[in-house]
Amino acid sequence: MVDMSVRIGGVALKNPVMPGSGTMAEGLARVMDLNRIGAIVTKTVTPDRREGCPPPRMVEYKDGSLMAIGIPSQGPDYYIAEILPHYRSFDTPLVCSVSAPTVDAFGAITAKLSAPGVAVIEANISCPNLESDGKAFGMDPEASARVIRRMKASTDRPVWAKLTPNVTDIAAVAQAVEDAGADAVTCANGMLGMAVDVENFQPALGNITGGMTGSCMRPVILRMAWQVARAVKIPVIGSGGIATARDALEYLMVGCAAVQVGTQNFIHATAMLDVIDGIEAFCRRKGVARVRDLTGAMRPRHGLREGQAA
Ligand SMILES: Cc1cc2nc3c(=O)[nH]c(=O)nc-3n(C[C@H](O)[C@H](O)[C@H](O)COP(=O)(O)O)c2cc1C
Structure with missing residues (x-):
């Protein structure tokens, strides 16, 4: 038997696999048992109702x-009344993703959504800081830290900080949110990109720029996670x-x-179920008794070279 449990920033999870915010919804329970995943992570909720970005929203x-989806949101009251009840019957911790345009609003929505x-x-x-320069909070270590400090003061729940990869020094932002009291960091959201619909002389996305996600991003985000x-x-x-157990193992090992x-x-x-089963099978094959022993298990062939030392 492999011990698949992990403890992440104040919560015990049955296993280390969960969805990224915005990539699952209530209907997923019709095709899989949500008791099997490590955590349920819900779509980001914002203080006000938002329509999201104009179409087209996606280029494949x-x-x-x-x-460029733009976080369409029905607001916190709708979340509490209509979304949360769907997940009450599962024995799986629920992670509620929030976003807001100001530090105060981050505090208020955190307090409101610290619901049973x-x-x-x-x-x-990764959202714009409307009190400052409009750049994403996550692009600035100090702005990121202010958000986390306010959130920690507004809730008794653990707070995880989801970083943006659109920075030069992601480790500096991670350290700033850790110092501000974050219980864990998620690395990372989508990488800014754009595409052009040349036939029509137009940007391919209604929002012009968007976030690049999926397998092609793994080497870049993996490096950041390391x-x-x-x-x-x-x-x-x-x-x-992350699409397979092998992809997930890369992240665990770094x-x-x-x-x-x-x-x-x-x-x-x-x-997610294939990823969980694949990690467990790997542990059995390699004689790893506890999945948490895989964290940081990568051994650089030549040690750390100059400039790579911690
Ligand atoms: C359709 C879609 C919607 C997303 N919505 C959110 C969101 O609301 N909040 C958030 O923090 N991340 C959101 N993300 C980012 C994902 O949670 C995840 O961090 C990102 O897609 C990178 O993982 P991947 O390469 O496995 O997709 C969204 C991603 C996709 C593809």
């Missing part, structure tokens, strides 16, 4: 997709291009304690 590539049934609040800090894991002591959750499966949930609805 062979190995990924470029998306919510185990963790995940901060989606850098983040070496920079912080809190658990790191890898999120970027230092992540858990993983989120995103785009692959749309391609293969029960992908």
Whole structure:
């Protein structure tokens, strides 16, 4: 028997596999047993109702997709009344993702959504900071830290910070949110990109730019997860291009304690179950008794070279 349990930022999970925010919805319970996954992560909720981005919202590539969805949200009251009840019957911790345009609003929505049934609040800090320069909070270590400090002061639930990859030094942002009290970091959201519909002389996305996700992003986000894991002591959750158990194992071995499966949930609805079973089979094959022993198990062939040392 392999011990698949992990402890992530204040919560015990049956196994280290969960969905990325926005990539599962209530209907998933019709095709798989949500008791089997490590956590349920819900779509980001914002303080006000939002329509999201104008269409087109998505461009597909062979190995990924470029998306500008823009967080359509029905707001926190709808979430509490209509979304949360769907998940009450499952014995799986629920992670509620939130986002807001100001630090105050992050605090208020965190307090409001610390409702019965919510185990963790995940901060989606990839949204614009409307009190400052409009750049995403997550692009600035100090702005990210302010958000996390306010959220921690507004809830007794663990707070996970979901980082944006659209930075030069992601480890600096991870350290800032750790110092601000984050219980874990998720690495990372979509990478900014764009595409042009040349026939029509138009941007392919209604929003012009969007977030690139899916398998093609894995080497880039994996590198970031490795850098983040070496920079912080809190658990790191890898999120970027995980489609198979092998992909998830890469993230665990570079230092992540858990993983989120995103785009692959749309391609293969029960992908998370295959990832869980595949990790367990790998542990059995390699004689690994506890999945948490895989965290950081990668051994660089030549040690750490100059400039790579922690
Ligand atoms: C359709 C779609 C919607 C998403 N919505 C959200 C969201 O609401 N909040 C969030 O933090 N991340 C959101 N994400 C990002 C995912 O949670 C995940 O971090 C990202 O897609 C990278 O993982 P992947 O390469 O496995 O897809 C969304 C991704 C997709 C594809």
